[in-house]
Amino acid sequence: MTRYSIDPDRRELIATWGTGEGDLATRVASLPAGAGTSVLLGLARALSHLSEAAWRTYTHPASAAGSLEPNSEGWRREQERGRFGEVADAIAKPNLPSGGAMIVSYSRLLESAHQVGRTLHDLDNPELTKLVLAEAATELAAVENAELGDLTGRAQQAVLLSRENASPVQVAAANRLLEQDPFGSSELFSQVDPTAAAVAAAHWLAAAAEVTADISGHDLDQVVQEADNIEALPTRPPPSSSASSTPAPPRTKPSPASCATPCASPTACCPTPTPCASSSTTWRRPSPTTATTHPTSPTSNCA
Structure with missing residues (x-):
């Protein structure tokens, strides 16, 4: 996701994102001179939440949920992704408090956009609103490009995100x-x-x-x-279709005395030997000084 921050010295709104090789940054907009730091930080926080919600539709696509039946997880994800087109309106015309109450959207994406809009409403700076709307459009376009497999530009941050499919x-x-x-x-x-x-x-x-x-x-x-x-290996492969349905017993580290050759130290030991073709013999892995090809006879390198 893109992270937004405030440069208090230059009075600028900054956007940063990762690329897999480091972070990039860009200046989004100049900030009003009279605005308080707390309000400006609220704007940066709301934009970060908006980016997080948008990129979640990429990492959690509806296609990975299995079912798109009404009220299912896949259906909710599809609904959230379909709200990209409503973000600009939510920023430009946010839900504001009225009569001691305020409408809050169930959508994380839209509610983040409304929060951005409410902060911009408090700042009352049309030029800043225009630049933030352009920034939101850039961020949503990056998510769309990533969905298409194009990880260039702002979409390169997808290399840091794990997608469900x-x-x-x-x-x-x-x-x-x-x-x-x-x-x-x-x-x-x-x-x-x-x-x-x-x-x-x-x-x-x-x-x-x-x-x-x-x-x-x-x-x-x-x-x-x-x-x-x-x-x-970092992961254990699933059993093949031809393998027995009985799970294999967990491997245990052998003691030094059980190694095929003496160990170099009390803490070093050989790997667990693999069973040979004969039930009464055991195949030993060749040492690094021997040829790397395995013997053709199941008993030629067995105990």
């Missing part, structure tokens, strides 16, 4: 970046959103596991488990 355009962009650098370039963190990057990385992990399984002759699940033994 991945954009196909962003997944394709992440796949192209991983094709250029399978280990992940810096652009992966500054040009695509995290959800799309994670989906693309899972695609490449699956492809690498399939290639390794074909070359080694081992089962795909066993390849992934052995890779996890060598260097722990």
Whole structure:
């Protein structure tokens, strides 16, 4: 989301947002000389809330809720996203207190816009209102661009937000970046959103596991488990359709005495060995000094 702040020395309203490589800032408007700091901070706070509500429609799209039936979560999200066109009117003509009461919108987006409008009403500066309306339009356009997979300009802040479902355009962009650098370039963190990057990385992990399984002759699940033994994966893959429905017992760290080779220190130990084809033998992972190809015979490297 875009964060708004006040520069009290220059009397300016400032907007800042992240890009994955650092933050950018821009001057939104000059502020009235006679306005109090508290009122100006209220304007900045209301604009920040407006941005937060707008970007929530991006991170929580209706399509990720499952159902669009009336009064469902998906329906409420769809209604909120559809109120983008009402934001400008809410800022220009906000709900004001009348007779000791005030109408408050159920929509977080619209109520934030009304709060911005009420603060501008108190400041009573037409030029400032005009500039804030332009800023709100810029912020909403950034959300719309991010929804289309275009993370340039103000929309680049989407690289810091986790979306509930991945954009196909962003997944394709992440796949192209991983094709250029399978280990992940810096652009992966500054040009695509995290959800799309994670989906693309899972695609490449699956492809690498399939290639390794074909070359080694081992089962795909066993390849992934052995890779996890060598260097722990941040997530555990779901069981394949061919796997047993009985959950595997949790892995425990073996004691130094149970290692295939002596440990370097009391705190260092080998990974848990993977079962061999024979039920009475155990396959041992080759040491770093041996060849990286696995033995073809299930008993040639077993205890």
